[in-house]
Amino acid sequence: MKFDAQDCILVGKYRLTPTIYDFRLKNAQLAEITKPGQFAHILIPGKTLRRPISVCDIEDDIIRIVFEIRGDGTRILSECEIGDKINIIAPLGKGFDIPQDKKIAFIGGGIGVPPMLYSAKRAGENSVVINGFRDKSAVILTEDFNKIGCRLIETTDNGTYGIHGFVTSPLEEIINDIDMICTCGPTPMLKNIYKIAKKHNKPCFVSLEQRMACGVGACLGCAVGIKRADGTVTYKHVCKDGPVFNAEEVAW
Amino acid sequence: MADLSVNIAGVEFSNPIIAASGTIGFGHEYGELYPLSVFGGISCKGTTLKERPGNPPPRIAETPMGMLNAVGLQNPGAEHFINVELPWLKKQNTVVIANAAGSTESDYCEITELLSDTDVDMIELNISCPNVKAGGAQFGTSPESVEKITSAVRRYCKKPLIIKLSPNVADIAAVAKAAESAGADAVSLINTLTGMRIDINTRRPIIRNITGGMSGPAVFPVAVRMVYQVKKAVKIPVIGLGGISTWQDAVEMMMAGADAIQIGTILFTDPYAPVKISEGLHGWLDTHDMKSVTELTASVITD
Numbered sequence: 158m159k160f161d162a163q164d165c166i167l168v169g170k171y172r173l174t175p176t177i178y179d180f181r182l183k184n185a186q187l188a189e190i191t192k193p194g195q196f197a198h199i200l201i202p203g204k205t206l207r208r209p210i211s212v213c214d215i216e217d218d219i220i221r222i223v224f225e226i227r228g229d230g231t232r233i234l235s236e237c238e239i240g241d242k243i244n245i246i247a248p249l250g251k252g253f254d255i256p257q258d259k260k261i262a263f264i265g266g267g268i269g270v271p272p273m274l275y276s277a278k279r280a281g282e283n284s285v286v287i288n289g290f291r292d293k294s295a296v297i298l299t300e301d302f303n304k305i306g307c308r309l310i311e312t313t314d315n316g317t318y319g320i321h322g323f324v325t326s327p328l329e330e331i332i333n334d335i336d337m338i339c340t341c342g343p344t345p346m347l348k349n350i351y352k353i354a355k356k357h358n359k360p361c362f363v364s365l366e367q368r369m370a371c372g373v374g375a376c377l378g379c380a381v382g383i384k385r386a387d388g389t390v391t392y393k394h395v396c397k398d399g400p401v402f403n404a405e406e407v408a409w
Numbered sequence: 410m411a412d413l414s415v416n417i418a419g420v421e422f423s424n425p426i427i428a429a430s431g432t433i434g435f436g437h438e439y440g441e442l443y444p445l446s447v448f449g450g451i452s453c454k455g456t457t458l459k460e461r462p463g464n465p466p467p468r469i470a471e472t473p474m475g476m477l478n479a480v481g482l483q484n485p486g487a488e489h490f491i492n493v494e495l496p497w498l499k500k501q502n503t504v505v506i507a508n509a510a511g512s513t514e515s516d517y518c519e520i521t522e523l524l525s526d527t528d529v530d531m532i533e534l535n536i537s538c539p540n541v542k543a544g545g546a547q548f549g550t551s552p553e554s555v556e557k558i559t560s561a562v563r564r565y566c567k568k569p570l571i572i573k574l575s576p577n578v579a580d581i582a583a584v585a586k587a588a589e590s591a592g593a594d595a596v597s598l599i600n601t602l603t604g605m606r607i608d609i610n611t612r613r614p615i616i617r618n619i620t621g622g623m624s625g626p627a628v629f630p631v632a633v634r635m636v637y638q639v640k641k642a643v644k645i646p647v648i649g650l651g652g653i654s655t656w657q658d659a660v661e662m663m664m665a666g667a668d669a670i671q672i673g674t675i676l677f678t679d680p681y682a683p684v685k686i687s688e689g690l691h692g693w694l695d696t697h698d699m700k701s702v703t704e705l706t707a708s709v710i711t712d
Contacts (some may be wrong), residue, residue, distance in 0.1 A: 159441050162680045186558070205625045205678055206471045230471070246680065368469040368615075370476060371677045373438040376431065377454075377483045378469040392483060394465055 160249055160373070163187060164242040165220065172298045176226045177268070178235045179292065180243075187247045190229050193365055194252025194339075194401045197222060198372035200244040201230045206286070208234065209369050209396070211341065212248065213271035214278065214301070223271035223297065249372055250400045253362060255279045259336040262287060263307075264324050264350055266342025267295065272364060274301055274382035279296060282306040287327050293318035297343055332357045339401075340364070341354035351404040361404040367395040374398075382408035411694035412701045413687065415449065415669050417646045418569035418594035420530050422504050422669060423451030423520045424690075426659070426683050429673030430455055430508035430533065430573070431480065431651050435494040447683045450504030452597075452671060453494065455535045455572035457510050458520050460486035470606045470615040471472040473653070475625025477604050478673060479618035482510055482541050487520055491527050499528050506571070510535040514558060517548075525567040532568045534559070537575030537600035539622045543582060551601075552587035563685055571648065572631035574598040574639075576628075581635045582642035587644045597671060598639060599632045625674040628652040633665045640666025640707050652677055654682065656689020663705035 169181030182197075191212055197220060198207040208230045210383050214221040225230050237243060255261065255275045261280050264287045266271040277284045284307040287366045290296045310327045311319035317382045320327060328338075328350065338354050340347060341364035354361035367379035374397025383393045383406050393399070423446065428436075430452040436445050443452060445583025449450065470477040486491075490507070498505045506666055507529040511517040517534065523534050523542075536549035536558055548558045559572055572588040576599035585596050601622025606615045632651025640647050649667025654675040662670050671711035675682040690702060699705070 161442065200678065204471065205474060205476050205674060206469070207677065244679075312450050364470045370469050370478065370674075371432070371438070373441075373680075375434040375438040376478070376677065377434070377463060378478055380463060380466040380468055380480075380483070382465070390462075392466075 158190065160247060161187065162244060162246045164244050167237055167239055167241045167243055168219065170237070170239055173223065174295060177223060178224045178226070179221065182220045182222065182243060182245065183218055184220060187245070188215050188218050191215050191220060191248035192252040193255060193279050194272055195248040195250050196400060197245040197247035198249055199234060201233050201250060204354050205397065206230070206232050206245065206370055207372060209362065209372055209382070210247070211272035211400070212275060214275045225268045230395055246372055250396055251398065253339045253401050255339070260284070260334065261408060262328065262331065262335045262338045264328065264340040264342070265289070266346040267291065267339070269342030269364070270298055272341050273339070274298060277307050278305045280301065280307070284308070285331055286310065287324045288314070289314070289324035289342070290318070291315070323349070325353060328353055332359065335359065338362065345405070348409050351409070354404065362401050363404045363407065364400045365395050365402060365407070366400070370398055372396045384408050411699055412692060415703060417669050418531070419570055420504055424449040424687055425669040426686055427452055427504070427506070427648065427662070427671045428676070428683070429534065429575035429598060429671035432673035432676050435490070436498055437498070442680055443684060444502070446502040447687060448503050449532070449669065450506055451498065451532050452506040452508050453490070453498070454484050455482045455508045455510040455538060456484050456487055456490045456520065457482060458487050458516055458523070462487070463603055466613060467617055469623065470603065472606065472623060473627060475538065475623055475627035476621050477606060477621030478601070479614055481618065482538060485698070487523050491523070495527055495529065499614065504530045506531045506533050506575070508533045508535050510538060512541070514561050514704045517562050521562045522565040523564065529568060531571060532566060533571040533573050533597060534562055535573050537573050539577065539601060539603045541618065549584070550578055552580070552583045555584050556587040556591045559588050559589070559593055562678060562712055563592035569594040569673065571595045571597050573600055575600050576602050576631060576651070578637055580712070582638045585639040585643050591647050593645060595646040595648060596639060596643065597650060599628070599635050599651040602628055602631065625650065626652045626654050629654070629658060633662060636662060636667050637665040637709065639668045654678070656686045656693065659686050660693055660705060663702070663704070664709045666707045666709070668703070669704050
């Protein structure tokens with residue numbers, strides 16, 4: 158089985174900030190085959206389209222997702238209660254490939270931070286994590302990252318917590334000590350990280366978002382422009398070819 | 410258990426549930442979840458002579474009880490379809506319907522001729538895609554243009570020919586009659602309704618193509634009405650689609666006049682929908698002591 162549509166039981170629900178929720182979904186079969194950087198396509202009661210949400214962590218038979226209320230769909234999801242059944246299609250997409258012999262920088266921006274947890278956990282103490290947030294009230298998952306033994310650097314845009322500024326400044330300071338970058342966050346952040354990676358000749362893998370329908374690669378809705386070897390642009394799809402792409406291939 | 414098989418233009422389907430073009434690709438993805446034989450047939454992704462890259466993103470927007478899409482016929486081209494996809498699909502124990510698209514009349518004729526010399530079971534002519542600049546729906550918007558393209562393609566088509574109709578017309582029955590008189594073996598309807606959404610914060614359309622095709626439960630009553638009107642107007646088989654989500658919808662669509670149905674958008678909400686619809690149809694027919702699903706077709710009582 159590569160993926161399946163199955164019910165999970167909501168066994169844990171935490172509010173991390175006024176708009177960010179942490180859900181623990183119990184389903185042993187799907188948890189067992191989920192890899193870092195993959196996502197779950199979540200059925201929202203009353204909605205035609207599911208919502209794609211990256212997996213934050215896997216612990217035994219629990220799939221952990223951390224999501225932000227962005228609109229109607231995520232608001233309805235946030236109103237689910239412990240014991241509720243939530244139907245997900247998972248695991249979907251190609252996640253991060255995490256070589257054990259490489260020193261990797263995992264960089265998350267805002268709601269792009271959660272998928273970095275499971276990924277950095279796989280890399281263990283060899284990893285550096287740089288998480289950037291808007292301000293102190295938006296900071297999430299600090300304790301979780303501290304627990305996995307990575308080096309953790311946190312920034313806020315306005316300096317109310319951690320280093321004042323964007324994730325790119327600490328990245329430039331450590332770039333010579335790492336072998337590759339895995340990142341998820343707003344597109345301008347990803348672009349700037351890619352520029353730094355390119356300048357220093359480091360491989361860079363980015364997790365992208367796009368409005369999505371089927372989630373499995375059938376409908377071709379979630380297109381992303383990808384450069385071909387001959388320089389022309391073709392469209393690949395976030396759900397099946399991604400969400401993780403080599404930044405070098407993305408038509409930014 | 411009742412007999413779910415139907416015969417459309419001489420082609421035998423094990424059940425009346427067909428996957429709608431553009432929602433299932435060439436079957437690989439949903440084939441991970443169940444054997445594709447849960448479908449009586451599969452209408453493959455719209456295929457053009459040459460590969461098409463499709464429209465720039467975003468291509469998708471949600472709507473109340475539905476969605477918009479403007480994929481723009483992204484497909485790997487006829488050669489790939491014939492050499493790579495078709496041999497695999499032919500082993501899946503389901504009717505394979507090629508969906509042929511193009512920009513000009515000669516494109517449609519050429520791809521139909523190509524597909525006629527393959528193992529596809531039927532050809533569905535896509536003259537109703539609202540998301541491409543040239544071709545697509547421009548051929549499907551009036552009885553005259555439908556008659557012209559259908560007669561032209563008919564000369565090259567050696568397979569049973571389904572004409573897929575656009576709902577974006579004034580008189581759907583007249584369009585269906587035009588297809589029938591020009592030699593269509595069946596019609597399928599409805600393709601998507603042209604729609605638009607705007608992000609009020611950015612003042613920009615959500616879909617980069619500005620407009621997109623609307624599908625999902627919201628369009629179902631429009632589809633039922635059009636299938637009802639078309640069934641009364643033509644003698645050829647009618648394949649009903651547009652927002653079918655449950656077995657009850659399937660029964661309703663057949664009562665309106667459909668000889669077979671297609672399901673599409675519901676796959677995105679519930680990939681197991683074809684299995685549930687099939688079970689539900691069996692249950693309904695048994696409860697009502699009907700021997701065959703064909704008894705449902707056009708059984709609506711209007712007096």
